[in-house]
Amino acid sequence: MAIHEKSLIDPERVLRKDKLLIDGIDISGDWNLIILPRVVQDYDLKFLKEVMEEPEGKTILQCYQCSYCTASCPVHNYWDERYNPRHFIHLARLGLLDELQKYTDVMWRCVSCHKCTHRCPKGVLVEEVVKAILKAMSKRGLIEEYPSKKFDKFFFDAVYQYGRIEDGELLFGWIEKQGYRVTKDPLLKKPIPFMGNIPQWLKELALKPLKNMNIGFLLLNAKHMLFHPKTKEWNRFKQVLRKVLEEEGTSVS
Amino acid sequence: MMQELRVRKPPLGGIGKRVAYYPGCSLEGASRAYDVSARLVTKELGLELDYIEDYNCCGAMETKNVTFWGTILLNARNMSLARKQGHSAIIAPCNGCSFSLQRAEYFLETDKEILEKVNRLLEEAGVDPLREIPHTYHLLEWIYHEAGPERVKERTKKPLKGLRIASYYGCLYTRPHFYARTYAHGAEQESRNRMRETADDDERPYYMEALLEAAGAESVEIEPMHTQCCGGPHSLSDEQVSEKFVQMILQTAKEKGADIIATECPLCHASLEMYRHRLLMKGVSNADTPAAYFTQLLGLAFGYSVSDVKLKDNLSDPLPTLKRLGIV
Numbered sequence: 001m002a003i004h005e006k007s008l009i010d011p012e013r014v015l016r017k018d019k020l021l022i023d024g025i026d027i028s029g030d031w032n033l034i035i036l037p038r039v040v041q042d043y044d045l046k047f048l049k050e051v052m053e054e055p056e057g058k059t060i061l062q063c064y065q066c067s068y069c070t071a072s073c074p075v076h077n078y079w080d081e082r083y084n085p086r087h088f089i090h091l092a093r094l095g096l097l098d099e100l101q102k103y104t105d106v107m108w109r110c111v112s113c114h115k116c117t118h119r120c121p122k123g124v125l126v127e128e129v130v131k132a133i134l135k136a137m138s139k140r141g142l143i144e145e146y147p148s149k150k151f152d153k154f155f156f157d158a159v160y161q162y163g164r165i166e167d168g169e170l171l172f173g174w175i176e177k178q179g180y181r182v183t184k185d186p187l188l189k190k191p192i193p194f195m196g197n198i199p200q201w202l203k204e205l206a207l208k209p210l211k212n213m214n215i216g217f218l219l220l221n222a223k224h225m226l227f228h229p230k231t232k233e234w235n236r237f238k239q240v241l242r243k244v245l246e247e248e249g250t251s252v253s
Numbered sequence: 254m255m256q257e258l259r260v261r262k263p264p265l266g267g268i269g270k271r272v273a274y275y276p277g278c279s280l281e282g283a284s285r286a287y288d289v290s291a292r293l294v295t296k297e298l299g300l301e302l303d304y305i306e307d308y309n310c311c312g313a314m315e316t317k318n319v320t321f322w323g324t325i326l327l328n329a330r331n332m333s334l335a336r337k338q339g340h341s342a343i344i345a346p347c348n349g350c351s352f353s354l355q356r357a358e359y360f361l362e363t364d365k366e367i368l369e370k371v372n373r374l375l376e377e378a379g380v381d382p383l384r385e386i387p388h389t390y391h392l393l394e395w396i397y398h399e400a401g402p403e404r405v406k407e408r409t410k411k412p413l414k415g416l417r418i419a420s421y422y423g424c425l426y427t428r429p430h431f432y433a434r435t436y437a438h439g440a441e442q443e444s445r446n447r448m449r450e451t452a453d454d455d456e457r458p459y460y461m462e463a464l465l466e467a468a469g470a471e472s473v474e475i476e477p478m479h480t481q482c483c484g485g486p487h488s489l490s491d492e493q494v495s496e497k498f499v500q501m502i503l504q505t506a507k508e509k510g511a512d513i514i515a516t517e518c519p520l521c522h523a524s525l526e527m528y529r530h531r532l533l534m535k536g537v538s539n540a541d542t543p544a545a546y547f548t549q550l551l552g553l554a555f556g557y558s559v560s561d562v563k564l565k566d567n568l569s570d571p572l573p574t575l576k577r578l579g580i581v
Contacts, residue, residue, distance in 0.1 A: 055321045055360070055367070074482050078501065079494050109494060112314045113482035117429035118437060118455065125431065131318055148318070151490035155315035159327070163309040167283040167523075174489050201531045205568055214565045217285070224282050231309040233379070237330060240378040244322045 007087070008099065009035060044095035050136040051092055057132030062122045063089050069116030069126045075109050082106050085116055085130050092133045100133075101142055107134060108146040139249075150177070160241065160252065163231025166224050168193070175202065190225050268395050268451060273340035273387070274302035275331060277350040277519070278310050284519035286563035290548035291346055291392060293562065297408055297555050298400035302344065305334050311345075311353035313520075314425075314486040322370075328357035329371045333380045335387050346392035348518035349485075352425040354389035355432040361386050362447070390451065391426055393517050393547070397460040398451050402467035410556035412469025415578050418550065419473045419511035419542070420461040421502065423521040424482050427455045456480070461515055461547050468554035478505040483524040499528035503540040512574050515547040522546060526569040543571035553580060 013036040019028050051057040067086045070076050075083045083106045091100045107130070116126035137143045154174060158165045172191040175198055176182045183196030193206035209217045231237075245252050280288040295302055308331050310316075312324040331354065335343050345351035361368045361383065372382035430437035434448050435455040453460050458480065462472040481502055484495025502525065506514050516522040525544045532540040545567055552562035559565070559581050564572060575581045 056317075074498065075494065078497060109487075109491060111424075111482045111485050111487050111491075111494065111498075113424035113485060114429040115424070117431065118427075123431075125429075127429075135318075147490040148487055152315040152318045152486075155313070156319040156323075159310045159312060159316060165278045165310050167279060171489070201527075201534055204534075205527065205530055208568050209566070212565050217563075217566050220285060221282060229278065229281065232307050234309070237309070237378040237380065240374050241323055241326060244326060244374065245320055248320055248322055250320050250323075 008038075010038065013038060040096065042096070042098060044097050047095045047097060047136065047140075048093055050139070051129070051132050054132035054135055056125060056128035057136070059124045060089060060093065060129045060132070063093075063120075063124045063126075063129075064122055065090060066121065068119050068121060069124075072115040072119050074113060074115070075106075075111060079109065080106050083109055085110075085126050088130055088133055089124075089126070092136075097142060100137070104137075104143045104146075107137075107143070108148050160238065162228050163234040163237070164229045166228055168221055168225045169228065171202075172198075175199070188226060268342050268390055268398055269340075270299065270399055271301040271303060271340075272342045272344045272390075272395065273335035273338060274304050275308060275311070275335070275343050275345045275350060275354065275389075276304070277345060277347045279519040279523075280346060284522065284566075286549060286566040287346060287519055287522070287546045290546055290552045290562040293557055294548045294551045294555065295396065295400075298396065298404055300396070300399055303338060303340065305331060305338065305343075308334060311350045313349040313353060317353075317356070324353070325357050325360055325367065325371055326374055328354050329361065329375055329383060330378070330380050332357070332387050333375060333383055336383065336385065337381055341385065341387050342395075343387050343389045344392050344395050345389055346517070347520065348391070348423050348425040349520055351389050351391045352432060355434070358386055358389060359432050359447075388449075391517070393426070393460050393464075394451055394453060397453075397464060402463045405464050405467040405551065405554075409468050409554045411554055411580070413465070413550060413554050413580055414469050416470045416550075416575070416580055417473050417510055417512045418462075418465050418470045419475045419506040419509065419514045420458075420465065420479060420547070421475070421506075421514050421516050421521065421525070421544075422458045422461065422480050423516070423518045424480060424485060426517065427453050427458050427480070430455060461517060465515060465547060465550060468551055470550070470554075473506070473509045473511040475502075475505045475509055475511065478502045483521045484528075485520065485524070488520070488524045488527070495524060496528050496531065499525055500532055500537060500540055503529055503532065503542055506542045507539040511542055512578065513550075513571055514542050514544040515550055516544050517547050526567065529569050543567065543569035543574055545571045 015034045051060055065086055070084050070086045073085060082103060088107065110127060110130055112127055114127050120126055151174065158170060172182050181197040182191045184191050194203060242252055276288055292302060309327055312327045317324045343354060345354060361371060375382045427433050427435045433452060435452040436448050437455045466472055478501060482498055484498050488495045514525065522544055529540060549562040549564060
């Protein structure tokens with residue numbers, strides 16, 4: 001659906017008849033398709049302002065709807081045609097929020113590959129604008145929690161707490177969040193990679209260094225899992241970060 | 254095509270032989286192979302990496318969706334630390350890290366208000382404010398420009414003869430041009446002055462191919478999959494899409510006859526290896542091409558051993574392939 005305007009036509013408004021007679025005159029042929037007019041009154045003009053208030057969303061007005069972003073997008077091309085950044089920008093600018101809400105199941109699927117931003121001839125930061133639209137929608141409660149948002153939050157919490165992330169903790173923490181039972185050692189409550197009711201692929205991958213007798217790798221990662229790598233002078237910076245987040249209205253755990 | 258592109262001249266003045274090194278969290282843990290091999294290779298090529306002490310996470314592509322100001326601040330702290338150590342160039346070996354630092358660079362450079370606010374916050378946090386904004390370059394770009402294929406050829410002791418390599422660059426190495434400062438055909442005139450000469454070609458990057466070819470390997474074109482996304486920040490949160498993308502990359506590499514995929518980002522590398530394993534478990538055919546960091550392959554060509562470049566850390570087992578071709 002590269003030509004997205006078609007999606008604005010409700011199917012129940014399209015009348016198509018095999019034989020169309022009006023006042024006894026047969027007008028079948030090219031004339032047998034009638035689209036009933038649709039009156040839209042629920043434009044929300046404030047929404048565009050809200051998107052532009054996000055620092056990432058400022059460039060939204062430069063868009064001239066050429067669809068280069070959509071044509072480049074791997075999610076659109078290889079996953080779901082309904083993911084259409086050009087359309088999202090169009091709807092956000094019109095303020096057609098109920099139309100925008102029809103795409104909440106795909107809108108979060110952006111993989112941040114930045115092909116759209118890179119190729120945009122008008123200098124719109126497309127990826128950032130789509131994220132700004134998502135943020136503005138979240139603030140209004142128009143979109144429910146979605147997987148990538150949960151992961152982003154989870155990632156940020158690790159950064160906020162220690163200043164650095166740790167791969168093992170991130171991976172197993174996320175797996176645990178998905179509802180798998182991760183076995184932990186009784187003393188420090190850290191996950192044990194080879195045990196528990198975790199997905200089979202992960203168990204096999206975690207066992208590979210052990211099978212290869214890759215002792216250095218195992219020791220290093222075990223050390224990191226037990227003693228989380230930290231930025232030393234983090235506490236004072238963390239307080240400033242906290243202040244910034246509160247100003248922004250982002251919740252901190 | 255390759256020959257024509259490779260004559261692009263290095264910039265006046267260059268990036269510098271001694272630079273600040275921002276390894277990023279991943280390289281000190283699960284991707285230590287990249288860190289170790291990058292240090293070996295750069296030392297061999299006469300370049301020096303100065304580790305940024307006490308750095309923090311760059312936020313990758315995740316935290317920017319949670320907080321704009323927080324992410325800019327995280328990166329500004331790292332930039333400030335690099336400046337304190339006396340550097341005006343930062344080298345990041347990870348696409349995510351270089352993206353994050355370059356993104357912050359873009360916003361700090363183009364918006365004075367952002368810079369002022371960030372400087373105020375940095376002072377409050379006890380970090381030196383940014384008087385000059387350091388530039389961030391990807392490790393690959395730096396090696397290409399400060400050492401180059403010529404020097405790689407000089408140093409090669411054991412050429413990677415007969416090894417067919419598919420170079421995989423991932424997304425954020427040359428994209429978007431606002432941040433990576435590549436030449437882009439779509440860019441408007443006013444953003445052209447920010448672009449730099451050292452940057453790789455935006456749609457057809459070739460630096461990795463050039464370096465590996467200089468080390469004696471044969472490169473395999475997998476366009477357009479060389480810059481196709483691996484799932485990136487959604488590798489864990491959106492498994493279906495990531496799996497499909499990785500399958501496309503691996504199958505293209507196999508079809509074109511590549512023995513191994515060379516990577517330059519720990520996240521792409523992990524994503525390729527993880528989903529390769531899962532695809533093989535599912536019985537998907539043509540998805541068994543192993544992956545190795547380009548620095549590991551260069552290290553092997555320079556005469557280092559398998560354990561020197563930590564080839565055992567690669568979960569996709571490139572060893573049997575390399576043994577079969579008589580490289581190790």
